[in-house]
Amino acid sequence: xxxxxxxxxxxxxxxxxxxxxxxxxxxxxxxxxxxxxxxxxxxxxxxxxxxxxxxxxxxxxxxxxxxxxxxxxxxxxxxxxxxxxxxxxxxxxxxxxxxxxxxxxxxxxxxxxxxxxxxxxxxxxxxxxxxxxxxxxxxxxxxxxxxxxxxxxxxxxxxxxxxxxxxxxxxxxxxxxxxxxxxxxxxxxxxxxxxxxxxxxxxxxxxxxxxxxxxxxxxxxxxxxxxxxxxxxxxxxxxxxxxxxxxxxxxxxxxxxxxxxxxxxxxxxxxxxxxxxxxxxxxxxxxxxxxxxxxxxxxxxxxxxxxxxxxxxxxxxxxxxxxxxxxxxxxxxxxxxxxxxxxxxxxxxxxxxxxxxxxxxxxxxxxxxxxxxxxxxxxxxxxxxxxxxxxxxxxxxxxxxxxxxxxxxxxxxxxxxxxxxxxxxxxxxxxxxxxxxxxxxxxxxxxxxxxxxxxxxxxxxxxxxxxxxxxxxxxxxxxxxxxxxxxxxxxxxxxxxxxxxxxxxxxxxxxxxxxxx
Amino acid sequence: xxxxxxxxxxxxxxxxxxxxxxxxxxxxxxxxxxxxxxxxxxxxxxxxxxxxxxxxxxxxxxxxxxxxxxxxxxxxxxxxxxxxxxxxxxxxxxxxxxxxxxxxxxxxxxxxxxxxxxxxxxxxxxxxxxxxxxxxxxxxxxxxxxxxxxxxxxxxxxxxxxxxxxxxxxxxxxxxxxxxxxxxxxxxxxxxxxxxxxxxxxxxxxxxxxxxxxxxxxxxxxxxxxxxxxxxxxxxxxxxxxxxxxxxxxxxxxxxxxxxxxxxxxxxxxxxxxxxxxxxxxxxxxxxxxxxxxxxxxxxxxxxxxxxxxxxxxxxxxxxxxxxxxxxxxxxxx
Numbered sequence: 001x002x003x004x005x006x007x008x009x010x011x012x013x014x015x016x017x018x019x020x021x022x023x024x025x026x027x028x029x030x031x032x033x034x035x036x037x038x039x040x041x042x043x044x045x046x047x048x049x050x051x052x053x054x055x056x057x058x059x060x061x062x063x064x065x066x067x068x069x070x071x072x073x074x075x076x077x078x079x080x081x082x083x084x085x086x087x088x089x090x091x092x093x094x095x096x097x098x099x100x101x102x103x104x105x106x107x108x109x110x111x112x113x114x115x116x117x118x119x120x121x122x123x124x125x126x127x128x129x130x131x132x133x134x135x136x137x138x139x140x141x142x143x144x145x146x147x148x149x150x151x152x153x154x155x156x157x158x159x160x161x162x163x164x165x166x167x168x169x170x171x172x173x174x175x176x177x178x179x180x181x182x183x184x185x186x187x188x189x190x191x192x193x194x195x196x197x198x199x200x201x202x203x204x205x206x207x208x209x210x211x212x213x214x215x216x217x218x219x220x221x222x223x224x225x226x227x228x229x230x231x232x233x234x235x236x237x238x239x240x241x242x243x244x245x246x247x248x249x250x251x252x253x254x255x256x257x258x259x260x261x262x263x264x265x266x267x268x269x270x271x272x273x274x275x276x277x278x279x280x281x282x283x284x285x286x287x288x289x290x291x292x293x294x295x296x297x298x299x300x301x302x303x304x305x306x307x308x309x310x311x312x313x314x315x316x317x318x319x320x321x322x323x324x325x326x327x328x329x330x331x332x333x334x335x336x337x338x339x340x341x342x343x344x345x346x347x348x349x350x351x352x353x354x355x356x357x358x359x360x361x362x363x364x365x366x367x368x369x370x371x372x373x374x375x376x377x378x379x380x381x382x383x384x385x386x387x388x389x390x391x392x393x394x395x396x397x398x399x400x401x402x403x404x405x406x407x408x409x410x411x412x413x414x415x416x417x418x419x420x421x422x423x424x425x426x427x428x429x430x431x432x433x434x435x436x437x438x439x440x441x442x443x444x445x446x447x448x449x450x451x452x453x454x455x456x457x458x459x460x461x462x463x464x465x466x467x468x469x470x471x472x473x474x475x476x477x478x479x480x481x482x483x484x485x486x487x488x489x490x491x492x493x494x495x496x497x498x499x500x501x502x503x504x505x506x507x508x509x510x511x512x513x514x515x516x517x
Numbered sequence: 518x519x520x521x522x523x524x525x526x527x528x529x530x531x532x533x534x535x536x537x538x539x540x541x542x543x544x545x546x547x548x549x550x551x552x553x554x555x556x557x558x559x560x561x562x563x564x565x566x567x568x569x570x571x572x573x574x575x576x577x578x579x580x581x582x583x584x585x586x587x588x589x590x591x592x593x594x595x596x597x598x599x600x601x602x603x604x605x606x607x608x609x610x611x612x613x614x615x616x617x618x619x620x621x622x623x624x625x626x627x628x629x630x631x632x633x634x635x636x637x638x639x640x641x642x643x644x645x646x647x648x649x650x651x652x653x654x655x656x657x658x659x660x661x662x663x664x665x666x667x668x669x670x671x672x673x674x675x676x677x678x679x680x681x682x683x684x685x686x687x688x689x690x691x692x693x694x695x696x697x698x699x700x701x702x703x704x705x706x707x708x709x710x711x712x713x714x715x716x717x718x719x720x721x722x723x724x725x726x727x728x729x730x731x732x733x734x735x736x737x738x739x740x741x742x743x744x745x746x747x748x749x750x751x752x753x754x755x756x757x758x759x760x761x762x763x764x765x766x767x768x769x770x771x772x773x774x775x776x777x778x779x780x781x782x783x784x785x786x787x788x789x790x791x792x793x794x795x796x797x798x799x800x801x802x803x804x805x806x807x808x809x810x811x812x813x814x815x816x817x818x819x820x821x822x823x824x825x826x827x828x829x830x831x832x833x834x835x836x837x838x839x840x841x842x843x844x845x846x847x848x849x850x851x
Contacts, residue, residue, distance in 0.1 A: 310737065329741075330737055342734075347731075347733055350731065353793070353797050354727065354730050366720065378719060379718060
């Protein structure tokens with residue numbers, strides 16, 4: 001192919017954030033009229049690369065050329081004016097305004113009469129209609145955005161990108177919230193766009209879609225480029241192998257597992273939200289660490305938060321120690337010996353302005369107030385201090401004093417404070433949602449050690465993790481979810497990252513033997 | 518820790534700004550008019566502050582729990598009417614409830630507190646069950662309460678006449694003294710003590726701070742957020758009810774205009790006293806200083822002969838300054 005067909009060329013792009021090299025000399029070449037898929041595990045650097053292409057990040061090194069001309073985008077608007085548009089995974093339309101205003105927001109056509117710019121409603125309507133006709137989108141430009149389904153919002157977003165004269169449209173997980181029929185609709189529009197010479201960069205975890213729609217596939221891993229291949233040369237197995245191919249190093253404490261009797265039994269649990277998890281059944285044993293793997297959108301967090309009583313369930317049963325239980329709110333779960341370390345430390349974990357002491361004793365003091373008051377009205381300062389000190393020592397939390405506000409601690413230490421909060425309630429079932437995200441290696445190891453100890457004491461541990469090595473290094477069994485379904489359970493000792501990746505990106509359905517082994 | 522804690526001048530200023538401003542005000546006023554520094558002035562300011570302290574203590578619960586309440590002032594108004602109407606002498610002319618015997622002073626106080634709790638429960642339900650933003654929910658209840666108190670005030674045979682002829686026992690709550698200390702000041706200080714104990718020594722207090730600091734985290738940790746919201750609004754209502762009774766005892770009267778604007782003064786005192794608008798932060802001492810500061814301004818400026826119209830200018834500046842400082846305090850830690 002000759003060079004004139006190249007529309008976007010990114011060469012040796014590097015980008016660092018404090019403590020992390022997110023991109024290391026990554027290159028990407030996108031040709032006119034093609035769909036170029038970008039693949040990699042969570043954290044491989046796909047989104048960072050695309051944010052560089054769209055002007056949201058400025059690369060530290062490297063060059064971006066559009067149709068051979070070197071560009072440096074100031075911001076997203078600049079990128080759009082120069083022909084690059086991006087459809088984000090989470091759309092943020094202005095729901096209270098109509099479709100055409102959403103498309104032309106920021107550059108509404110106007111007539112100038114005197115000093116006043118009057119909105120030219122008629123031109124806006126006609127332009128929108130012409131745009132939609134061209135793309136064969138059947139939406140009334142005057143309809144309120146809030147009334148549109150997710151798929152239609154996305155089409156409006158695509159039309160908006162086209163209206164900027166986009167030469168390249170980046171789509172980040174465009175099908176994550178679409179039904180199968182809607183995916184077909186999206187693909188029709190994509191084919192129409194490529195026929196008009198527009199290039200699409202398509203980020204997705206869904207391999208069947210990638211192989212169906214794309215012309216070329218670029219694979220990334222740990223911020224580096226693995227390579228670029230024509231789609232017809234690839235198979236799902238090849239893609240997975242290239243996405244995960246890394247060596248394991250010894251970052252986990254040694255442990256012998258003694259898996260005991262079944263303790264937590266979940267049967268046919270289905271979320272009250274129809275877009276969330278469906279028909280999940282699994283059993284957790286005493287002394288077991290159960291890993292829970294899957295990609296973004298697999299509904300793992302939703303499943304665990306529902307079991308913990310934070311989200312409503314539609315049907316299914318939960319049994320603890322053989323007895324059926326009804327968990328309607330976290331208080332119920334805590335009384336039944338459950339603990340949940342949530343994924344978002346800032347949003348639902350720490351209470352930033354309260355002290356380390358307050359944060360440690362919070363859950364236990366509420367669940368077992370008598371331990372602190374001895375049945376009287378006042379809390380025992382001594383008990384609070386001793387409890388907090390116990391976990392500051394045993395988890396080696398680095399804090400100047402117990403009275404230090406938790407927001408002044410590092411992320412790893414905050415996480416350990418939250419672990420201490422739950423350990424204090426002496427849980428039988430400890431659920432950890434991405435427990436090591438965003439914390440340093442040392443703190444990670446301490447958290448792994450704690451999990452190992454818990455299991456050795458016969459407690460049950462569930463760990464949601466998006467990090468393959470962690471899943472394989474820590475788990476007795478690995479449960480993998482995909483789009484709200486349980487796609488398989490693997491033995492932690494023998495599981496390979498290829499197997500996990502395969503289960504995480506394809507749900508075959510229970511009828512086809514979804515449970516491996 | 519082997520490192521000595523270094524004195525950080527800037528941090529000291531930020532942490533103790535409220536007390537320093539109060540001190541500076543007193544010093545300035547005393548320099549201009551040395552008589553200001555006397556026991557009687559001190560007593561006057563405390564007496565004038567007492568009702569405001571009780572209102573601010575109630576308001577503080579709401580602010581610490583991360584919520585808002587605009588209905589406090591009108592609740593003071595309604596409860597002052599109810600207390601006064603039940604506290605009239607048996608022989609008072611134009612009696613609100615003709616034929617009602619003279620009741621012990623505690624009865625009108627308890628009834629007005631109970632009314633306050635009822636409206637507190639109402640606010641709490643609207644906020645936590647109907648999910649109406651607290652600011653708007655209490656704006657609505659503020660109007661409703663003013664409507665109710667106007668209706669009550671206009672009830673025949675009273676027909677919107679200021680209530681008077683209050684029993685001595687009741688009036689003593691506002692004007693009497695024990696061992697030279699005004700009873701109303703003793704009541705306000707007792708309320709402060711109770712609130713301090715409740716917020717710092719009990720599980721409930723810790724849970725209120727947790728809900729205000731991070732509602733989601735509190736919920737995950739097993740705190741019943743609904744219960745906490747209902748309790749904070751109820752306690753606030755009880756405080757407003759008590760404040761209303763004290764207000765009518767202090768002035769030996771009541772009209773439906775009582776309490777107007779007290780909620781904004783209370784919010785201002787809380788914020789100036791170091792409560793975070795975002796919730797989760799606040800101390801009894803700070804809020805007390807916040808109330809006193811505003812009363813020192815109004816009393817002190819009059820004392821040295823400055824036009825009362827300047828008072829509002831100064832108060833307004835202090836509120837803006839306090840919030841600007843607050844924003845910096847938390848912004849620097851992010």
